[in-house]
Amino acid sequence: MTHPDIPGIGGRDGFGWKPVTDWDAAYSNTGAIPGGMDYPARWVAQAAAFRASARMEADIAYGDTPRERLDLFLPEGRPKGLAIIVHGGFWLAFDKSVWSHLAAGPLARGWAVAMPSYTLAPEARISRITAEVGRAIACSAARVEGPIRLTGHSAGGHLVSRMVCEDGPLPEDVLARLERVISVSGLHDxxxxxxxxxxxxLKLDLAEATAESAALHRPVPGKQITAWVGGDELPEFLRQNDLLASVWTGLGAAVTCHHEPxxxxxxxxxxxxxxxxPLTRALLG
Structure with a gap:
C-alpha cells in the first residue's frame, strides 16, 4: 500500500536513502528483532514485580474516560522533581501497567515518576491522544513540585515531542517547569x-498526519531536547530520530542526536x- 502524497524513503545505501518498498516491514520491530514476540510478556512480568514493592498512587484520574488514568511512583523523601514516562505501542496497544519497572532508575535518583495511560486508536485519533497526554502531564505536575523531565518511547516519543511544539497542549506554567525532553525511538513525521x-x-489522513508531526512544527524555545534511538534499530526509526534533530537544530533548538550502540x-x-x-543520566542530569 503506497500513499501518493508521500515519497519513498528508507535506509541508507551508502549514497543516499533507499526507497521503501514494504512499509509494513519498515516499521515492524516484532519481525525484525529475534524473539520479538516474547518481549510484551516479559515487560508485563517485570512491571508487576516492580509494582508489588513500589511506593505509588495508582489510577489517578486526569480525565473522564476510562483510560485517562496515571500511576505516580514516589521516592523515599522529598522528590527532586518529576519525571514523566509516556509509553509506546503505535498508539494502538499497551497501557501504563506494562511499563511500571521503567520508573526504577529515576526513583533511585530521587525523582517522582508519573506514568499515564491514554485512549488508544481507533477509539481516539492521534490528535486526541496528544491532548490527553498534555492533561496527564498537567495533572502530574499539580501533585509534584520542582522541575519536570519528560521521556517517551516510540509512539510515546512522538507524544513527548509534541509537548514541546509551539502549538502543544501544555499550560504555560507547566511548560515553564519542563526543562528536558528525550524522545526515544520517536516517530516525528x-x-x-x-x-x-x-x-x-490510526485513521490518519494527510491533514492530521501533518498537524501531528513534531518535525513539521516549530519547537518551544529554551528546552533541552534529545532524539535518542538504538543503534541497531530499523532504518526508518533511525531516520525518524535523526529527522527531528536535523529539523529542530535548523530552527534554533538545543537538540542532541544520540544512537545508543x-x-x-x-x-x-x-x-x-x-x-x-546513560539514558537515565541523560534524562535527569
Whole structure:
C-alpha cells in the first residue's frame, strides 16, 4: 500500500536513502528483532514485580474516560522533581501497567515518576491522544513540585515531542517547569504511516498526519531536547530520530542526536530501570 502524497524513503545505501518498498516491514520491530514476540510478556512480568514493592498512587484520574488514568511512583523523601514516562505501542496497544519497572532508575535518583495511560486508536485519533497526554502531564505536575523531565518511547516519543511544539497542549506554567525532553525511538513525521496497514486503526489522513508531526512544527524555545534511538534499530526509526534533530537544530533548538550502540527498539528503553545507565543520566542530569 503506497500513499501518493508521500515519497519513498528508507535506509541508507551508502549514497543516499533507499526507497521503501514494504512499509509494513519498515516499521515492524516484532519481525525484525529475534524473539520479538516474547518481549510484551516479559515487560508485563517485570512491571508487576516492580509494582508489588513500589511506593505509588495508582489510577489517578486526569480525565473522564476510562483510560485517562496515571500511576505516580514516589521516592523515599522529598522528590527532586518529576519525571514523566509516556509509553509506546503505535498508539494502538499497551497501557501504563506494562511499563511500571521503567520508573526504577529515576526513583533511585530521587525523582517522582508519573506514568499515564491514554485512549488508544481507533477509539481516539492521534490528535486526541496528544491532548490527553498534555492533561496527564498537567495533572502530574499539580501533585509534584520542582522541575519536570519528560521521556517517551516510540509512539510515546512522538507524544513527548509534541509537548514541546509551539502549538502543544501544555499550560504555560507547566511548560515553564519542563526543562528536558528525550524522545526515544520517536516517530516525528507521521505521513509515512499512512502507507502501513496499521493506518486502518490510526485513521490518519494527510491533514492530521501533518498537524501531528513534531518535525513539521516549530519547537518551544529554551528546552533541552534529545532524539535518542538504538543503534541497531530499523532504518526508518533511525531516520525518524535523526529527522527531528536535523529539523529542530535548523530552527534554533538545543537538540542532541544520540544512537545508543547495541540497542534495538525493544531494549533501548530498558536502561531507564538503571539509575546509572546513560539514558537515565541523560534524562535527569
Amino acid at each position: 507521521l505521513r509515512p504511516l499512512m502507507n502501513c496497514e496499521m493506518n486502518t486503526g 547495541g540497542r534495538h527498539h525493544f531494549d533501548v528503553i530498558a536502561d531507564l530501570t538503571d539509575a546509572d545507565a
